[in-house]
Amino acid sequence: MKRVIISMAIVGAALAAVPLLGLPLFYESFCYLVFHWIVLATSWNILSGYSGYFSFGHGAFFGAGMYTTATLASRFEVPFLWTLPVAALVAIVLALALGAVVFRVKGVRGELFALVTLAFTFVVGTIILNTRIDGGPGVYLSAVPLPKIGPSPASTFYLLGLFAALATVAIAYAIYRSRLGIGLFAIHDDEDVAEVLGVPTFRCKMLAFAVSCGLAAVAGGIHAMFVSYVTAGDTFSITVPLTVVLMSVLGGTRHWAGPAVGATIITALLYAFTASDHAIAGKAVFGAVLIAVILFMPQGVLGTIVARVRRARTAASPAAATTTAAEAEGRRERRPVASKPLLVARGIRKSFRGVRALEGVDLEVREGEILGLVGPNGSGKSTFVNLVSGHYRADGGELVFAGADIAKVDAHRIARVGVARTYQIPRPFAHFSVIDNVAIPAMFGAAHMRREAAIADARRWLEFTGLADKAQWLPDDLNLHQRKFLELARALASRPKLLLLDEVLSGLTPGEIDGAIRLIRTIRDEGATIVFVEHVMKAVWALTDRVVVLDHGQVIAEGAADVVMGRSDVVRAFLGKAHAGA
Amino acid sequence: MGAPSFSLLAQSVLSGVFIGALYGLLGLGLSLSWGLLRQINLAHFALAFLAAYLCYQLSATGKIDPLLSLALIVPAFFALGVAMQWVFARFDITPFNSLLVTFGLTVIIEALIQLIWTADFRRLESGYGDAKFKLGFLYVPAPELLTLVLALALSFAIWAALRHTDVGKALRAAAEDGPIATAFGVNRQALALMLSGVCTALAGVAGVCIALSYTLAPAQMYGWIGVVFAAVMMGGLGRPLGPLFAGIVIGVSEAVTMALTSPSWAPLVSFSLLILVLLVRPRKA
Secondary structure (H helix, E strand, O other): OOHHHHHHHHHHHHHHOOHHHHOOHHHHHHHHHHHOOOOHHHHHHHHHHHOOOOOOOOHHHHHHHHHHHHHHHHOOOOOHHHHHHHHHHHHHHHHHHHHHHOOOOOOOOHHHHHHHHHHHHHHHHHHHHHOOOOOOOOOEEOOOOOOOOOOOOHHHHHHHHHHHHHHHHHHHHHHOOOOOHHHHHHHHHHHHHHHOOOOOOHHHHHHHHHHHHHHHHHHHHHHHHHHHHEEEHOOOOOHHHHHHHHHHHHHHHOOHHHHHHHHHHHHHHHHHHOOOOOHHHHHHHHHHHHHHHHOOOOOOOHHHHHHHHHHHHHHHOOOOOOHHHOOOOOOOOOOOOOOOOEEEEEEEEEOOOEEEEEEEEEEEOOOOOEEEEEEEOOHHHHHHHHHOOOOOOEEEEEEEEEOOOOOOOHHHHHHOOOOOOOOOOOOOOOOOOOOHHHHHHHOOOOOOOOOOHHHHHHHHHHOOOHHHHOOOOOOOHOOOOHHHHHHHHHHHHHHOOEEEEEOOOOOOOOHHHHHHHHHHHHHHHHOOOEEEOOOOHHHHHOOOOOOEEEEEEEEEEEOHHHHHHHHHHHHHHHOOOHHHHO | OOOOOOOHHHHHHHHHHHHHHHHHHHHHHHHHHHHHHOOOOOOHHHHHHHHHHHHHHHHHHOOHOOOOOOOOHHHHHHHHHHHHHHHHHHHOHHHHHHHHHHHHHHHHHHHHHHHHHHOEEEEOOOOOOOOEEEEEEEEEEEHHHHHHHHHHHHHHHHHHHHHOOHHHHHHHHHHHHHHHHOOOOOOOHHEEEHHHHHHHHHHHHHHHHHHOOEOOOOHHHHHHHHHHHHHHHOOOOOOOOOHHHHHEEEHHHOOOOOOOOOOHHHHHHHHHHHHHHHOOOOOOO
């Protein structure tokens, strides 16, 4: 990390000295353009590359910056440099307003987000064109005095661009390393899971969007001065968003430096081709280069290189010995359970488009117990887990956890107060290594650790679940059994008071099930309360202190497993009428 | 500026319907390849313009009637589409990367058009160009009417084919869940090749319509992207009737805005409409 900062400082200082060499003006202007696109592409990447929310609205914020500077400097005679922070502020306010609406609507992701932001660009552009801000003919800045920073105007723009580019790349790097960056990358892989593990997804997206758009506006402000004539048609077109997407994808969107690399390559290519005598042929070559890079390096230039280095490194590292702390034999004992309830559900209702999944469910989970939640398929078990973890909101009823009402609370807050869950079909973050997958809940969940502490803690949970030697693997390389255990390690790493296990045993072999049962018992012995949703009856008998039976969204029985499962109405719910009398 | 007369308003609604039909025709192939192949084909616009220029050239040098030129353009573009899909399938491309690759293709086609036909304006001279007739108090230009008829016919034909034929059902199944469809004996690769061919052929038809009604310049292809994408999204991906109806809604709202205020306000209506549709439309939980 230190190395990156030092090398950035050295590169910055060296580049800042360039104007002293007295090169022809043309070089400084060309370099300014490179810096300009580095700012735009890198700032775009902070939201879109990291979190996967591809914005096609970067032009709107770039344009907002351009017009803020143009208006303030030409009409109100505000000194040019002072207009830049105002430009950033205007774009940030716009971004927060748009984000507050768009990020709240679930499902506006991927191409839909791209389209909303593109349409936003045209709306902003049309308004500016038709109001006094522009009015049609464009705004001239030729009369605005340029502060003398470098020896010539060209070198002034060079230095302004350099400074903006350095600042942007440094900010992108800082976010990449920070809690916010990890949250954004988790959103990229699986936003719902990220939220349930404690990542405040809405706040992460808003913050990243604001930073991203503010920086784009600064680039816009400087560029307004550089071109000295601003028109709505050129500003609010599809060119800016398309170019920054191309640059970032070419360089690699999952790396902080990717967009800067891509911006340099494309600006240089465009220049080399359009400036030559064969401008049209050059254009075609540009298109061909683009196609070739995307087809052969779908992760971008830096992405491909990084992946190669990582592969070489993991191949070289020796595999650690496998140890499973949980292998120690657990004793079967029904421990006296404290009567204090940890989770109380009263009259919980939930429907999906008229299908009633839960119809007034009342149940209590007592501190320190393992409560089995059983019932036939479609009885509402998973819906209940989804409600408690905050993935869905209940239509009605009360949900009290450790004395606090959590029925209307965001999922990440529920995670913070100590609820963790696993998914029936494992949903690991595909681009994070196994250990990073486990570190995320340690950072964002109830434990709320710093990154280094979280990694150390994650290693402990990997040892506990027997995955220690796979720490650097990607989830795709694990088999189902290991992925289930990764789910478990991830839930444990947040140090939950209440652990919701949604069919952790389904799909495992009998031997693997025995191992998992021992593991779950150890977890309880360490003090967690567990809700155990399961179809594997052997495990329900072996593990639970009490069971609650759901059928058609209602509680039909409650009590010790061996007593409840013999009742005729319970048998009927599972097996149908014919077997009930037997 | 007083309130526009009724006949003026009716004329703008009609012209909105006509331009909307062209949005729909351009959007049809785009929507099908986006919804059913998961490819965002930016090159659709460049291909349409390539077809427009071919139509122009065939008419100018070969004296071939623009409508007859469809007999050449449609099969040629079908083959082109098949070839494109063959490459895409080989590289197993993601939707966003398809956007980038087809942008590269767009730039290449634009350069090609510039190289052959230069950046100057070109106008197709044919018997259809200025033909128009009067319907009550409304003027109906023949090329635009032709576009509307073609858009309606093709949209409904594809809608019927997807709904009622085995190939159409197989296509929809493959889009819904590829591996499962394959397990039931659907040949996805062959279907994708065919569909891509059809989409590209549709770009060819749209191109001929553009040549009939508009003066051509290479850079104009970018002007259509925003509004046609809006029509495609509003209409729903992969739904053949969607782009046409959404296109007409956008076209009419633009035309009426132009008549009531000034032409420069027109994008505000269509794009605000699009944002609204995207934010409030019902979606899966």
